[in-house]
Amino acid sequence: MRPSSRVPFLSIFSFASGSAVLLMAASLFAQPGRAGKPEPVPDAPQKLTASNIQLERIVSPEDLLIPEDTRLSMYENVILELSKTKKFMHIYRSGDRTAADAPDLVVLHLIPEAFKAGNQKEREVTTVAGATSIKVKVQFTSPDGKILLEKDVVGKVRFYGENLRATYDLAKKVATIVNQSF
Amino acid sequence: MKNRGMRTNSSVPGPSSEFVRRLVLLGGLLLFGAGLVLTIGAAPSFSRQPATPHNSSGNVIPDVKCVIGLEALKPGAKGTLSSSPTGMEFSSGKKKIDIATSSIQDVFTGQESRQDVSGMGGTLVEAAIPYGGGRVVSLFSHKVDVLAVEYEDSNGGFHGAIFVLSAGKAAAFKNQLVAQGAKVSKHMELPEPKEQK
Numbered sequence: 001m002r003p004s005s006r007v008p009f010l011s012i013f014s015f016a017s018g019s020a021v022l023l024m025a026a027s028l029f030a031q032p033g034r035a036g037k038p039e040p041v042p043d044a045p046q047k048l049t050a051s052n053i054q055l056e057r058i059v060s061p062e063d064l065l066i067p068e069d070t071r072l073s074m075y076e077n078v079i080l081e082l083s084k085t086k087k088f089m090h091i092y093r094s095g096d097r098t099a100a101d102a103p104d105l106v107v108l109h110l111i112p113e114a115f116k117a118g119n120q121k122e123r124e125v126t127t128v129a130g131a132t133s134i135k136v137k138v139q140f141t142s143p144d145g146k147i148l149l150e151k152d153v154v155g156k157v158r159f160y161g162e163n164l165r166a167t168y169d170l171a172k173k174v175a176t177i178v179n180q181s182f
Numbered sequence: 183m184k185n186r187g188m189r190t191n192s193s194v195p196g197p198s199s200e201f202v203r204r205l206v207l208l209g210g211l212l213l214f215g216a217g218l219v220l221t222i223g224a225a226p227s228f229s230r231q232p233a234t235p236h237n238s239s240g241n242v243i244p245d246v247k248c249v250i251g252l253e254a255l256k257p258g259a260k261g262t263l264s265s266s267p268t269g270m271e272f273s274s275g276k277k278k279i280d281i282a283t284s285s286i287q288d289v290f291t292g293q294e295s296r297q298d299v300s301g302m303g304g305t306l307v308e309a310a311i312p313y314g315g316g317r318v319v320s321l322f323s324h325k326v327d328v329l330a331v332e333y334e335d336s337n338g339g340f341h342g343a344i345f346v347l348s349a350g351k352a353a354a355f356k357n358q359l360v361a362q363g364a365k366v367s368k369h370m371e372l373p374e375p376k377e378q379k
Binding site: 067097163 | 249250251257288290292294295296323328330332334335337338339340341342343344
């Protein structure tokens with residue numbers, strides 16, 4: 001390399017390396033909790049054990065109107081997704097008489113908290129409006145009603161797909177919670 | 183020599199002819215896209231037409247989509263819904279699923295609109311149309327009826343099946359089930375979904 005062409009290369013290289021060093025230094029300072037007293041270590045996710053699960057019927061509160069097909073679709077999609085997790089020997093439906101004798105049973109309740117009816121046409125034409133969303137409290141209890149785990153989950157359909165696809169999204173998220181918690 | 187030079191110059195496309203050529207090409211592409219979309223959009227309507235005389239019998243409804251809820255079938259299976267003296271039956275291919283009237287706990291009907299061009303193929307077509315023209319395709323939709331049935335299995339386990347029928351069929355089918363003795367509870371009326379025209 002000729003000395004005349006080496007000068008711009010060196011200046012660019014020194015500028016780039018200097019910037020990189022500055023960025024690294026800034027990111028080190030920006031990290032919370034390094035200096036001073038250490039942050040409390042977050043608790044490891046609570047693991048539950050159960051070999052059987054029963055999904056209770058979804059009953060919406062009186063002040064919350066949810067279309068019946070949405071409610072049923074939510075139930076059936078959660079049953080399908082629970083079976084895909086392969087975490088349980090048997091998935092009992094609500095009202096199943098054989099569940100009474102099932103050992104090591106956990107009961108799953110889905111309590112609807114909010115529902116926003118969207119519009120497929122509006123969604124696909126505008127791509128920003130018309131989303132359907134359902135917020136549900138996911139509650140795992142023992143057969144005697146003791147709450148073991150409780151989480152909020154939101155199912156959505158934003159762009160393409162029918163309104164009921166929000167229930168599929170919700171079921172997927174419930175399955176993720178099951179995978180993380182069992 | 184002079185003439186030959188002039189001929190050569192006239193055969194080279196100028197900026198205006200290049201513009202016209204591009205315009206024609208773009209117009210052709212747009213026409214092709216619009217034609218494709220209209221053909222795909224019209225196909226379901228043509229396929230539905232022969233089914234109309236079948237429906238006059240009242241007991242058999244062809245071209246029904248079972249969205250979810252029948253354990254032996256995959257979600258989205260298409261088939262024929264029929265009422266029998268003992269309940270209702272959904273047949274898709276070689277599979278037949280019966281729901282006895284005595285096991286039916288509730289029946290709901292509703293109305294929704296479905297896109298004329300939908301599914302994976304429809305989405306690809308919409309995406310392929312240039313300059314956001316695919317959104318225009320989304321404006322075309324048709325009304326459908328939704329029939330939701332709550333029923334119990336032999337162990338008392340709760341099930342919910344959702345069917346999508348052509349418009350105007352669900353209420354009659356529900357009345358038939360009720361006449362056979364299916365249980366129906368009073369439902370809260372939901373406001374009609376707003377339709378963007």
